Amino acid sequence: MKKAVLSLVVVGLLAGCSTAEKKPAPIVDSSQRDAAARAAAAKAAADKAAVEANALNQSQLSGQANGGSEAENLFQKSIYFQYNQYDVSDQYHSVLEADAAYLNAHPNVKVTLQGNTDDRGSAEYNLALGQRRADAVRKALNLLGVPESQMEAVSFGMEKPRAEGDNENAWKQNRRTDIVPQSE
Amino acid sequence: MRLGFILLLLFPLWTRAAMTIDISGGEQSRIPVAISPFAGAGDAYRVITDVVGADLARTGELKLVDISDLQPPLTESIDPRFSVARQRGAEAVVLGKVNPLSNGQIEVSFRLMDAIKQTQLAGYSYTANATQMRAIAHKIADVVYEKLIGTPGVFSSHIAYVIKHGKQYSLQVADADGQNVQTVLRSKEPIISPAWSPDGTKLAYVSFEKKKPVIYVQSLTTGQRRVLANFKGSNSAPSWSPDGSKLALVLTRDNSGSQIYVINADGSGLKRLTFGGGIDTEPDWSPSGQSLLFTSGRGGSPQIYMMPASGGMARRMTFQGNYNVSPAWSPDGKSFAYVQRTDGRFRIAVMDIASGQTQVLTQGGFDESPSFAANGKMIVYAARQNGHGVLALVSSDGKTKVHLSDVAGDLEEPAWGK
Numbered sequence: 001m002k003k004a005v006l007s008l009v010v011v012g013l014l015a016g017c018s019t020a021e022k023k024p025a026p027i028v029d030s031s032q033r034d035a036a037a038r039a040a041a042a043k044a045a046a047d048k049a050a051v052e053a054n055a056l057n058q059s060q061l062s063g064q065a066n067g068g069s070e071a072e073n074l075f076q077k078s079i080y081f082q083y084n085q086y087d088v089s090d091q092y093h094s095v096l097e098a099d100a101a102y103l104n105a106h107p108n109v110k111v112t113l114q115g116n117t118d119d120r121g122s123a124e125y126n127l128a129l130g131q132r133r134a135d136a137v138r139k140a141l142n143l144l145g146v147p148e149s150q151m152e153a154v155s156f157g158m159e160k161p162r163a164e165g166d167n168e169n170a171w172k173q174n175r176r177t178d179i180v181p182q183s184e
Numbered sequence: 185m186r187l188g189f190i191l192l193l194l195f196p197l198w199t200r201a202a203m204t205i206d207i208s209g210g211e212q213s214r215i216p217v218a219i220s221p222f223a224g225a226g227d228a229y230r231v232i233t234d235v236v237g238a239d240l241a242r243t244g245e246l247k248l249v250d251i252s253d254l255q256p257p258l259t260e261s262i263d264p265r266f267s268v269a270r271q272r273g274a275e276a277v278v279l280g281k282v283n284p285l286s287n288g289q290i291e292v293s294f295r296l297m298d299a300i301k302q303t304q305l306a307g308y309s310y311t312a313n314a315t316q317m318r319a320i321a322h323k324i325a326d327v328v329y330e331k332l333i334g335t336p337g338v339f340s341s342h343i344a345y346v347i348k349h350g351k352q353y354s355l356q357v358a359d360a361d362g363q364n365v366q367t368v369l370r371s372k373e374p375i376i377s378p379a380w381s382p383d384g385t386k387l388a389y390v391s392f393e394k395k396k397p398v399i400y401v402q403s404l405t406t407g408q409r410r411v412l413a414n415f416k417g418s419n420s421a422p423s424w425s426p427d428g429s430k431l432a433l434v435l436t437r438d439n440s441g442s443q444i445y446v447i448n449a450d451g452s453g454l455k456r457l458t459f460g461g462g463i464d465t466e467p468d469w470s471p472s473g474q475s476l477l478f479t480s481g482r483g484g485s486p487q488i489y490m491m492p493a494s495g496g497m498a499r500r501m502t503f504q505g506n507y508n509v510s511p512a513w514s515p516d517g518k519s520f521a522y523v524q525r526t527d528g529r530f531r532i533a534v535m536d537i538a539s540g541q542t543q544v545l546t547q548g549g550f551d552e553s554p555s556f557a558a559n560g561k562m563i564v565y566a567a568r569q570n571g572h573g574v575l576a577l578v579s580s581d582g583k584t585k586v587h588l589s590d591v592a593g594d595l596e597e598p599a600w601g602k
Binding site for chain 1 (some may be wrong): 301364374439466486525553596597
């Protein structure tokens, strides 16, 4: 977990650097202690990601005749996990950067992070496992500058499978965290 | 070697279901008892005879001796045919009468006789509405069981569970034989973890109707319910203290994983008990009120631990295998049932706390959610049969197994109450 989040921050910084003027190498930020540097990193990532977010939004809108709100189109994303694991894989960094950018730009938007598991084992233990997956995404977004007050990490455990079936193909679709805007 | 056989009891009122009883361990240990068909009302109240017999047979501790061919049925021990029951091996005989009263109520009386001495061991009379015949039969079975076995029967107790049918979830309460089903809550969203209050009047449970797990407490007498815990994050795994004043529960509100807390039954006085950053869940309050068993991932795999109910140092209880979850105290506090996974199969096991000895009780692949009957003799659990969820019973010695129900939909999360 920790390692994944650290590398996420670094990727965010590099992305920021590529579009802005050169800055000193941000090695210190990976300590997670330098709040100012972390905020700067998040902002840099946000500046870049905002463009991607818009582009994504446009394409989604064009593909959806009856698209929902802007936030709904932006989110409704899934982060998938390995069996019994809750590390956010590197492949989701750009997704999370885009979401963090959007949330930073729209402080009134709140999201629910819904953790899920496959349906093997205890309902309550799976609920706790799903919570870890939701919390992993919450922490990753928090490191990208999204305040806790904008997020709620909850778990559906094994109760809301996306795919039915006792096979790996179904299970892997169910090991995920969905990022869902709160509709109020 | 296993001396197993299967007894099929088919209920006329129970069109969809057959109860399967599988008893191993030899016939000698089972007390033979004859139940004379309850006389006086033709076949109208045959349900009484059937339910008493099914209740007693389901325990695996009693064996039914058929004397239904004696017509008219035996009602008195002075009847010269009484010796037939003894000749067929019965050590005890239940004689019963049904007497419809002029006010529409039904009087049901029975006597439990020693088949050899022809002395009365117990005798009671009940008056009730015609709709309550199953309840009366369970009471009769409770008396017969206690007289013959020496332990109170649990046939009049209830089991709560969740049934999932398509996208519809229902929290239901049934008699201990799976019949007389009452729906407590219906929802389009999942319901898990029902937990009986110690007095049997309330259920705590987790409902996802607010798009997140929230704990409710619902009265079974008034149907009223209230939110017990709806903190930020997930709220789950309620377990009542034995005096009913508090509940242990699992919250994620402090952003440090799933942690165990205690809250007063009125929702006040929240106190955190565990302080890891990972998974602590499934607290189960000991009958003495002193300890909690719970499941934790702190050692790298889910294992069962015990800690004081006031918090403090936890002791690891399970060491075999890498998946031991869902602890459930036995009523005497000397052992607990749990789910262990071996080779990808989930099965019910019990551990004797003093010795640490474990025994695997079931051989299914998806056996989960164990819960003891109040007399400690039987454990109800969720199993899978023909691809869907059913409730099953296993005796705490593992010798008797019963598939209670085979209805449409998936039955899960059973909890045995009073």
